[in-house]
Amino acid sequence: MKTLQDYIDKLNSLNFKEMYNNDFFWTWDKTDDELEAVFTVADALRFMREHNISTKVFESGLGISIFRDNSTRTRFSFASACNLLGLEVQDLDEKKSQIAHGETVRETANMVSFMADVIGIRDDMYIGKGHTYQKEFMDAVTEGNKDGILEQRPTLVNLQCDVDHPTQCMADMLHIIHEFGGVENLKGKKLAMTWAYSPSYGKPLSVPQGVIGLMTRFGMDVVLAHPEGYDVMPEVEEIAKKNAESSGGSFTKTNSMEEAFKNADIVYPKSWAPFAAMEKRTNLYGEGDFDGIDKLEKELLAQNAQHKDWACTEELMKTTKDGKALYLHCLPADITGVSCETGEVDASVFDRYRIPLYKEASFKPYVIAAMIMLSKFENPQDILKKLEVKAAPRIME
């Protein structure tokens, strides 16, 4: 697209009115139009920033972040997105907070939200917990708003839960769209989401799940590959199947990395933990059985070690479409000989794809900002137009 009007025209052709005042939990809650609206607003915001047009739509307001797990990329992406729109990030650091033993999520949620427009939550540590926490939090602020406690209802951006990682996968997808020159060129393309060996055990399932739950919506042939036993949540596999059916693509599974890579246009090799083991871990944690957790960890590491051959090697890359499939990763990757002895990917492969990989990551701030805009403005087209007319420079000139 060449002008901001092109993005606005695109938005005018889409129906996303349900996004207004609503949350972003999982991509499969959203219609195709809604996802396209996110991509379009993300691109529009990038276009404006590149043309030094300020997109400050808030004069004041907070973006609350809650990271129940460490984060660099997502933390900075959320901060960048909020800042781009005029919101100030206030991090709820549970260690520094006076969150009483037994204080309800309902109370905390209301207490931090009096002037919050957006809540970003990362909670991916325990299967069955992350999404539940986000849901409970948002139910509390919905009620708080209805009861007249909160003047505005802050909206959620899921910054990774146990089920989905929508800001990551939407950024991945926007990258694919740009690389392939448009959604219309994705039909029939083969995407391999495959497990890969990493020396650390227990990496979140939300990325592979998010990928098969999203990428099956664009008519692609999505293959999920992993060693036996490394299944993801069955519910998400079901979603992937249905998506594939209605999009005219396919969703298949295999226990062979070779098969998945063969002729693939896009590969996403990444470690994760078996869903069943992670469920067991949650239960052990619930029972306070820390010896059990240690034992499970050892078992999982031993199990992983049997699959060191699941690596994205130069050899494997050669078997992809024309030997040059688009390599994706959410980063940081475990790079053989760089960040570990044996890892997910050969150093030479990673190096060759470094620039596109970093570009992939660069979409996340815009995807988050787009999710915020679409949830806070009933008519974002109108707002974009007004910003263009106002033409306040981001950096004075």
Place this chain on the structure above:
Amino acid sequence: MKTLQDYIDKLNSLNFKEMYNNDFFWTWDKTDDELEAVFTVADALRFMREHNISTKVFESGLGISIFRDNSTRTRFSFASACNLLGLEVQDLDEKKSQIAHGETVRETANMVSFMADVIGIRDDMYIGKGHTYQKEFMDAVTEGNKDGILEQRPTLVNLQCDVDHPTQCMADMLHIIHEFGGVENLKGKKLAMTWAYSPSYGKPLSVPQGVIGLMTRFGMDVVLAHPEGYDVMPEVEEIAKKNAESSGGSFTKTNSMEEAFKNADIVYPKSWAPFAAMEKRTNLYGEGDFDGIDKLEKELLAQNAQHKDWACTEELMKTTKDGKALYLHCLPADITGVSCETGEVDASVFDRYRIPLYKEASFKPYVIAAMIMLSKFENPQDILKKLEVKAAPRIME
């Protein structure tokens, strides 16, 4: 009130010129007019935010926060207030700072204040220390400003000291005013500030002290109830007595929770530590006698345990005015069966008052913002008017 002009008219009738460029340590330093000015500006700012009028009065400037004790509510309230006015919060985390062993408060105070407009300090850990620290800090910046080191003199918002918790009690009071339909309706109302059992010992005295120091100024009959030995600072009791005399209300004490609750219009049941024990603790701390502190803690827990019957039960609530006194708490409360086995309040009582309790908390950001405005602007009426005329939307529309 219906229009912003109503708030401005109200302000025009009050004398608060001494607040300009001044600090907010304790409510009893302030005249009745000054407190009313805080309530009025707080309500005006809320009115404007609800009508999407930006109240950004600073284009740049820092609000420095120093939390020498954990905090969620007050931290987010301070951040919200600063953000609402255009100030950016910069937290002085003493752990991350290069505050040399032996570095003077005088030096630190100047070093962080070069571009600070407001300083918010919570220091409630040790009797005899918190206020002293705040005072020393503010004396240093006053001198720094006089000496030409600081271009502006940042003003203090006491976010809780060992003596008073003015942002909390002013928010509590503003809540009462709204619930009862105006200050003029409070004459003769009975308010019970009573001790209640909590499994944790050593909760700050600043809330009960702040409450009796403030609530006695509105012609109410304020009763302070606690088990024998749980006295608060005698100086604050003196203030409460004098306040009651000049406001035409009363201030009485009792060792019976039942007596305090009987026919009360407002109840504030909350745990605190005996003043004498807290003084002793400060001395032990000063002497580095940590065994002594452990011993004292055990004694206090045992002493507390004798008063588990001091709880805000359904039964007690029935004895209040029409069985439906307004229940107050600064939160988080120790709720029986929810956050602890036996606590300050029955779960069913807490649940019934949840919405008003959260509304009570919602006033704190506005109270803090009002304190800032009144200390930074000689004529806040004029500023409010200009903001209305400017009519910049908080969220673009």
Place this chain on the structure above:
Amino acid sequence: MKTLQDYIDKLNSLNFKEMYNNDFFWTWDKTDDELEAVFTVADALRFMREHNISTKVFESGLGISIFRDNSTRTRFSFASACNLLGLEVQDLDEKKSQIAHGETVRETANMVSFMADVIGIRDDMYIGKGHTYQKEFMDAVTEGNKDGILEQRPTLVNLQCDVDHPTQCMADMLHIIHEFGGVENLKGKKLAMTWAYSPSYGKPLSVPQGVIGLMTRFGMDVVLAHPEGYDVMPEVEEIAKKNAESSGGSFTKTNSMEEAFKNADIVYPKSWAPFAAMEKRTNLYGEGDFDGIDKLEKELLAQNAQHKDWACTEELMKTTKDGKALYLHCLPADITGVSCETGEVDASVFDRYRIPLYKEASFKPYVIAAMIMLSKFENPQDILKKLEVKAAPRIME
């Protein structure tokens, strides 16, 4: 200067075009004109702030700070500078970040910089490491910008490395200029940068190095004094020599504090660690030889203890020019009888110079803001003029 136009005229007479889009590593990378431009913009920004003219030149954008060592003064100075220009600080706390073991600096640098305009880094812990890290970081973002990953190239403000501490020394120098009424009055003045005893060992070399690398450029007679063995980096001494030659001043060394103080117009007594020992320490650290580090520490403490007579006493101060040389320190100082038993300076000397010392520190936020402006704007004169014409008040009036 009396009007903003005076500063603009001054800037018009200087050549600093190479600063645009460039980094600030070391003062000796910069021409005399460039340093004078920093001083001039710093003074201009201060002038504007004092006249309540907003200098907000960014509508959005991040200032990323990375503190690999504790900091209060520099942290708040960086935050103040960013805020003054409209940038929001986002701190990369390596402890809270998901920086994978083995993640490359190149990756982290790109990941945090998508919307970063400025990067401020303090890394002064290990000789041979700090500058290297900063360089690697900036090379990565330069490449990222060239490769289309980053839309803008963030510029560096060195907040202290192992070699130089330019924001400190430039603030020190601006203080000297103001105290002496202009650069033109510095010719022939004697400045003593001398070692002083402190009970802590291993204080960074960047301050003495920065001082001799900068202060030799103004025609002053700079003396570096330290006990035998406490040499600084030879490369920086070379720079100091060359500077002195071309500025018409001198650079000499002595092992006598008395000699250095004699008739000095300016004294800067401060502890630091011997360069050779710090190099050894870096090697031990690299080898993971922590016993060796402990042993070295003990040796250094013993060595230091032999030089307790290197202190800025009243007696020594009397030997300076008219007994009243300007006393400088980067703070916090080790004050005898205040922050330690025996330290760098007598309490009475420190007290007498407290106000000028704090003023010295007050220049740092403006120096940093000036470095940012000069790296982000090709024609800062034009921007300053526009800000004056716009005349948006910093605090509403």
